[in-house]
Amino acid sequence: MENKTILELKNVRKVFGQTVALDSVSFSLKRGEIHGLLGGNGAGKTTLMNVLYGLYKKDEGEILLRNQVANIQGPRDAINQGIGMVHQHFLQIGTFTVLENIILGTDVKNKYTMKLEDEIVKVEELCKRFGLNVNLNDTINSLTVGARQKVEILKALYRGVDILILDEPTTNLTPQEVDALFVSLRVMVDDGLSIVFITHKLREVLSVCDRITVLREGKNITTLDRKDASEEVFVRAMVGEKMDIENSIYFATEERKAFDRSTAQAPIFKLENVSLVTHEGISRLKDIDLEVFGGEIVGIAGVAGNGQRELAEVVTGVVPLTSGKRIFLEKDVTSSTNKDLFDMGFSYIPEDRLSDGFLPKATVAQNLILGQHRTKPYSDGKFIDWKTVFSETTKNIKEYNIKTSGPSDVGGNLSGGNIQRVMIARAFSMDSQMMVAHNPTRGLDIPSMDFVYQKMLARRDAKKATLLISEDLDELIRISDRIAVLFRGQILGVLVRGEFDKYAIGRLMSGITSENQPAEEKAIS
Numbered sequence: 001m002e003n004k005t006i007l008e009l010k011n012v013r014k015v016f017g018q019t020v021a022l023d024s025v026s027f028s029l030k031r032g033e034i035h036g037l038l039g040g041n042g043a044g045k046t047t048l049m050n051v052l053y054g055l056y057k058k059d060e061g062e063i064l065l066r067n068q069v070a071n072i073q074g075p076r077d078a079i080n081q082g083i084g085m086v087h088q089h090f091l092q093i094g095t096f097t098v099l100e101n102i103i104l105g106t107d108v109k110n111k112y113t114m115k116l117e118d119e120i121v122k123v124e125e126l127c128k129r130f131g132l133n134v135n136l137n138d139t140i141n142s143l144t145v146g147a148r149q150k151v152e153i154l155k156a157l158y159r160g161v162d163i164l165i166l167d168e169p170t171t172n173l174t175p176q177e178v179d180a181l182f183v184s185l186r187v188m189v190d191d192g193l194s195i196v197f198i199t200h201k202l203r204e205v206l207s208v209c210d211r212i213t214v215l216r217e218g219k220n221i222t223t224l225d226r227k228d229a230s231e232e233v234f235v236r237a238m239v240g241e242k243m244d245i246e247n248s249i250y251f252a253t254e255e256r257k258a259f260d261r262s263t264a265q266a267p268i269f270k271l272e273n274v275s276l277v278t279h280e281g282i283s284r285l286k287d288i289d290l291e292v293f294g295g296e297i298v299g300i301a302g303v304a305g306n307g308q309r310e311l312a313e314v315v316t317g318v319v320p321l322t323s324g325k326r327i328f329l330e331k332d333v334t335s336s337t338n339k340d341l342f343d344m345g346f347s348y349i350p351e352d353r354l355s356d357g358f359l360p361k362a363t364v365a366q367n368l369i370l371g372q373h374r375t376k377p378y379s380d381g382k383f384i385d386w387k388t389v390f391s392e393t394t395k396n397i398k399e400y401n402i403k404t405s406g407p408s409d410v411g412g413n414l415s416g417g418n419i420q421r422v423m424i425a426r427a428f429s430m431d432s433q434m435m436v437a438h439n440p441t442r443g444l445d446i447p448s449m450d451f452v453y454q455k456m457l458a459r460r461d462a463k464k465a466t467l468l469i470s471e472d473l474d475e476l477i478r479i480s481d482r483i484a485v486l487f488r489g490q491i492l493g494v495l496v497r498g499e500f501d502k503y504a505i506g507r508l509m510s511g512i513t514s515e516n517q518p519a520e521e522k523a524i525s
Helices: 045-053 075-080 098-103 117-130 145-158 175-190 202-208 231-239 308-315 338-344 364-369 386-399 416-429 446-461 473-479 502-509 519-524
Strands: 005-016 019-030 034-038 060-065 083-086 163-167 194-199 211-216 219-225 269-277 283-292 296-301 323-328 346-349 434-438 465-469 482-487 490-496
Touching: 005 045, 019 034, 019 045, 019 060, 019 194, 019 211, 034 045, 034 175, 034 202, 034 231, 045 075, 045 083, 045 163, 045 194, 075 083, 083 145, 098 117, 098 145, 117 145, 117 175, 145 163, 145 175, 175 194, 175 202, 175 502, 194 202, 202 231, 211 231, 219 231, 231 446, 269 308, 283 296, 283 308, 283 465, 283 490, 296 446, 296 473, 296 502, 308 434, 308 465, 338 346, 346 416, 364 386, 364 416, 386 416, 416 434, 416 446, 446 465, 446 473, 465 473, 473 502, 482 502, 490 502
Parallel strands: 019 219, 034 194, 034 211, 083 163, 163 194, 296 465, 296 482, 346 434, 434 465
Antiparallel strands: 005 019, 005 060, 211 219, 269 283, 269 323, 482 490
8 A cells, every 4th residue: 555645734833821832843644554653741742633633723834634734623623534533531421331432422323213223333343343342332431441442442433534643542551452452553554544653652662653753842853764763763862862861760771680578677568458448338449468678669550440549548548448457667557647657757649749739829849848847857846947948949949850930939830740740859858768659750751750760769779668659560660679460459469570571460450360360250269
């Protein structure tokens, strides 16, 4: 098949207030190709595709679709012109069936009787044709993340699109689901579709994409065919010269030595047979046993929504546990409050940076000392020493690269990534024996992620304990000493560094505790 250009974006500019999100960006897509759109967080990848899909209105530039200038005022225009987009966060109705979600908003043949035989035939044909197997009668709430993603892709294909945009499609998938997705994408392009694959993961674009365009800080950096590409070229394109790649953790190739538990004393933190049941009687955590030693980073893997948030809140005392024990420094702290634990030597980077532990109306300085504002060096217990506060927070702003006008700036003025840097700076500046970090690098660019990893390994070298809860399996494999896999509130297995196998972890993330047996069946047997 001849690869003719089906789409061109020329010199697209988009400005939000004072921020230039896209600075004369150009991009082209050929018929029957997978074109990777690569870049760190905040590079402009999703913004560019949101312009194409009609979610944002461009300030300058033009869009050529099949050699004609395209006027796209909203998603309906995009879909009508053959462009579909699968967002990171799915737009689905959980109580509806798969079929109902796919056909929602379209004209059905028998809209008065709602007999959907023709629609079922069409969707089943798409499922078979592209290897997107899913039960059309299942409700969305009963599906895995991978199956829900198939529904979103089918929704676009059902509407007859020939250009499909996938925004970070592998974020919450197991390794097995990623492989299956890549097979389906190749079938789609062989069938004549064209795909834009947005990601920040180098190995994914090198394995699945035909061409790759790199954006950095809203600008075009390079476009290369896969055969001409290498990981090193893309690393340089993504991060520029502001990162020491040779000494980075993010790009490290040398295997780090695992933590030796045989020589360790008692763990710094321990959960014993911990369960959490809601007021409505719903089990969120069940029989959790977990140890974190000084000098160890323990990772928690799992598909989002399997009890990660509840585990973080139980460990840090945000919610009381229903049964079991919480042990810190060999002392029973089961009944201790969140404040008690922080006073004893805990720190916490919460998952939801906007709702937990950040005050948008307070200053950057006040947010940086939150939780420590009544202790030294910031206070004598009665009065806050503002000179010390401004001195120390100015250092933190510089060290953690928080983009702000200064300590007196209002917290709500910061971008999401800079709010995340405030949370990280605050947690690492505490002299804590036990840190809980929940998706700590979400929203950060690669140099900032690497900086966080360096800080975590420094804690490890200082014999402090870290519990890293992350939905990024690559991140967990990169720096954890052990990885425990959480599935429906239970720890199904624990792997030790040196024995990490992403497919074994993926099986556990799917609830499979042996090669063929799901966790639910094993529990019954």
